Amino acid sequence: MVDLSVRIGSLTMRNPVTTGSGTFGFGSEVADLIDLNKIGAVCVKATTTHPRTGNPAPRIVETAGGMLNAIGLQNGGIENYLSEKLPYLRGFDCPIIVNVPGEDPEDFAYVVERLTEAKGADAIELNISCPNVSHGLDYATDPKATAEVVARCRRATTLPLLAKLSPNVTDIRPIAQAAEDAGADGLSLINTVIGTAIDARTRRFKLANVTGGLSGPSIKPIALLHVHRAASAVKIPIIGMGGIMSATDAIEFLLAGATAVAAGTANFINPGVALEIAAGIESYLRANDFTDVSQIIGAVR
Amino acid sequence: MIRRTIAPTLSNTPLDAPNHFVMTFHAPELAREALPGQFIAVAAGGGMQILRRPFSVYSVDPEAGWASILYSVYGPATSTMAKMKPGDELDFIGPLGGRVFEADPDPSCHHIMVGGGYGVPPLAFLCRNIRAANPNARITVISGGRTKNLLVGTDGLEEIGVTLEPCTNDGSCGYHGLVTGRLEEVLAEDQTAHQPSYVYTCGPTPMMKAVGDLSIEKGVPCQVSMEVFMPCGVGICMGCAVARHDGTYARGCTDGPVFPAREVKW
Incomplete structure (x- = not known):
């Protein structure tokens, strides 16, 4: 018998695989293709204080081994989430992680409070690192700004609080420590890597937003290093993500020090991938005579 | 219902138009359920291109249990598709598309x-x-x-x-x-x-x-x-x-x- 369950603060996941925010909708869209009752947790699309229309098109371009997105956090807002999206997802036996971006600490805290009082989440992921909506500064590129948002939201909820960190930094360790010190129960990393794409034929940028966030297999080496570095700097658990397409990819993140993992872009190709990854992790543990997933967390030599 | 299907192809016929093909494949559920305007998302080994490619459903035969798509070769995925032989497997998700063509019900239209x-x-x-x-x-x-x-x-x-x-x-x-x-x-x-x-x-x-x-x-x-x-x-x-x-x-x-x-x- 292999124990696949992991804990992120007070959140227990039956297996260590969740979904990257913005790559799984609100679950209902893909319910034909995956059993939501078996998934480790569902992390839903970013939810903001007010509805957001998102960025102009084109919003996504494919790149070698990945894609750039500049969606711009299109969503119906927190009240729409609570009334229209949450009831459906609560019909399944799966923990819900809600990704929360914000304009400033008070804006973050407002959504965190609403989610808490409305029992709209089992954990909250603070999106302090979205590359597509920043006003020149992502919170997660600065330890002080990171601490400010996390500390404000810590006062607003007792739910497990994750800080989603940016890879677009020189050294992730001080930022990871700042989030831990400010009261985060865990870290999610990495968010997408900022980049752009140009069309030689038309001599135009391919994205209307010019810049976008790179995701997919091409960013996995970047993500693995950030996860490993952050894990060496903090005691709180890490949800590792960035280019995870298979169980082997996920196992590499666990070895690097992640307690759990998220499939992101892979959902676009195979919305059932989270359960395939969980099954693959179980097979690997069994084949290597491990009895508990915790035995391989941070076990890279 | 949306399904991921690994369907055996039945034929992959070049058209008179250069680099255009019609591929038929065994997919009884799709043949039964697909509506005009709906599409399938095909994964076809596009090398460094990892995303699926959408193709409109071209024709269906619900009784015989097959469906077809018409495509032109323009990139790695469609190049792979063009080389597929009868019996090779087509990995697709579908039928996709929430709003489809709706024919005007007026019989004189x-x-x-x-x-x-x-x-x-x-x-x-x-x-x-x-x-x-x-x-x-x-x-x-x-x-x-x-x-x-x-x-x-x-x-x-x-x-x-x-x-x-x-x-x-x-x-x-x-x-x-x-x-x-x-x-x-x-x-x-x-x-x-x-x-x-x-x-x-x-x-x-x-x-x-x-x-x-x-x-x-x-x-x-x-x-x-x-x-x-x-x-x-x-x-x-x-x-x-x-x-x-x-x-x-x-x-x-x-x-x-x-x-x-x-x-x-x-």
């Missing part, structure tokens, strides 16, 4: 399909459904291409009583000019004859915009099947944004791909 290139296949599917529902329905397909051998997707339609109106840029077949030139004439004829008409269009975006604008100008209802890059096809990535006049963005895949022309902000 003149159904006018306006297609360009590989935008014609879903219109051919719609023609067959309209014919099956109404043996007397008047159906015309105005299809455009640069030259004669690039006109694809209309095979077998004349046999079921569909009027074909090919249009070519070089005059090598049918009307010499753009599809909108011929559409304008057809709509004028209908108007003179007090014949109600309805336009359905699929093809390159500039063509559909011109068709949509002309239909709106003439007061004829028009449905357009939007040609936008669809990274996921199931409504989770929000990448296939279609701008609407109300200032919001719809998802091309699940809110569409078919929209009333008047809703779309081009």
Whole structure:
């Protein structure tokens, strides 16, 4: 018998695989293709204080081994989430992680409070690192700004609080420590890597937003290093993500020090991938005579 | 119901148009459930391209349990597909698409399909459904291409009583000019004859915009099947944004791909 369950603060996941925010909708869209009752947790699309229309098109371009997105956090807002999206997802036996971006600490805290009082989440992921909506500064590129948002939201909820960190930094360790010190129960990393794409034929940028966030297999080496570095700097658990397409990819993140993992872009190709990854992790543990997933967390030599 | 299916291919036939193929595959559920305008998202080993590629359903045979797509080779995934032999497996998700072509129920309606290139296949599917529902329905397909051998997707339609109106840029077949030139004439004829008409269009975006604008100008209802890059096809990535006049963005895949022309902000 292999124990696949992991804990992120007070959140227990039956297996260590969740979904990257913005790559799984609100679950209902893909319910034909995956059993939501078996998934480790569902992390839903970013939810903001007010509805957001998102960025102009084109919003996504494919790149070698990945894609750039500049969606711009299109969503119906927190009240729409609570009334229209949450009831459906609560019909399944799966923990819900809600990704929360914000304009400033008070804006973050407002959504965190609403989610808490409305029992709209089992954990909250603070999106302090979205590359597509920043006003020149992502919170997660600065330890002080990171601490400010996390500390404000810590006062607003007792739910497990994750800080989603940016890879677009020189050294992730001080930022990871700042989030831990400010009261985060865990870290999610990495968010997408900022980049752009140009069309030689038309001599135009391919994205209307010019810049976008790179995701997919091409960013996995970047993500693995950030996860490993952050894990060496903090005691709180890490949800590792960035280019995870298979169980082997996920196992590499666990070895690097992640307690759990998220499939992101892979959902676009195979919305059932989270359960395939969980099954693959179980097979690997069994084949290597491990009895508990915790035995391989941070076990890279 | 949306399924991921690994379907054995039955045939993969090159057309007269260079680099165009029709692939049929065994997929009983898809053949039973797919509607005109719906599509499948195919994973076909595109090397460094990892995303699936959407293809409109071209034809179905619910009794025999097969469906087909018509595609042209333009990148790594379609190059892989072009090499597939009968028995090779096609990995697809579908049927996809939340809003599909809906035929005007008026039995006296003149159904006018306006297609360009590989935008014609879903219109051919719609023609067959309209014919099956109404043996007397008047159906015309105005299809455009640069030259004669690039006109694809209309095979077998004349046999079921569909009027074909090919249009070519070089005059090598049918009307010499753009599809909108011929559409304008057809709509004028209908108007003179007090014949109600309805336009359905699929093809390159500039063509559909011109068709949509002309239909709106003439007061004829028009449905357009939007040609936008669809990274996921199931409504989770929000990448296939279609701008609407109300200032919001719809998802091309699940809110569409078919929209009333008047809703779309081009």
